[in-house]
Amino acid sequence: MKFAHLVEINDPHNPLIQKLSRTQLWRGLVRRAETPTAFVPYLDSCRILEKSAQALSRELHYGSLVVRDHVTLVPERQVIYQVPEQEGIPPSSLVMTIEEPEAGIYFVRFEYDDGASEAADAADAFYNDFRKSAYTESDIDTIRTIRELAELGQLD
DSSP states (O other), X not given: OXXXXXXXXXXXXXXXXXXXXXXXXXXXXXXXXHOGGGTOTTOOEEEEEEEOSSEEEEXXXXXXXXXXXXXXXXXXXXXXXXXXXXXXXXXXXXXXXXXXXXXXXXXXXXXXXXXXXXHHHHHTHHHHHHHHHHHHHHHHXXXXXXXXXXXXXXXX
């Protein structure tokens, strides 16, 4: 399943919403990569195996399921999550890209790819609709959490 959607960050027509700077948004997306348990409620724990300014290797624990992934950081632009094939888990990816169509107007584009063929996607269309909805809600929650962190001054 390939799926992409946008989440608006700074709505110029809504004066009630706190505007985020690109730096705050970026720091929030990096925080999600470094401390995902604060963003993903069903994740039990995360262990950082390797870390540099441009990448992380992680071990994620969901109950007895352990998933290893690699996160690439393209400063102030993209966070790329890649899950290699492992113990019955197919390869997959998630790319989060900060877009700025106008000065100070930000969106985050979330792009999912589970590596499935178009034929498999067609066969799983009903199930994939639920996954798309869950991914969208999770991504909206990610931005909500980033806003909360910004309001607390933790992204300055």
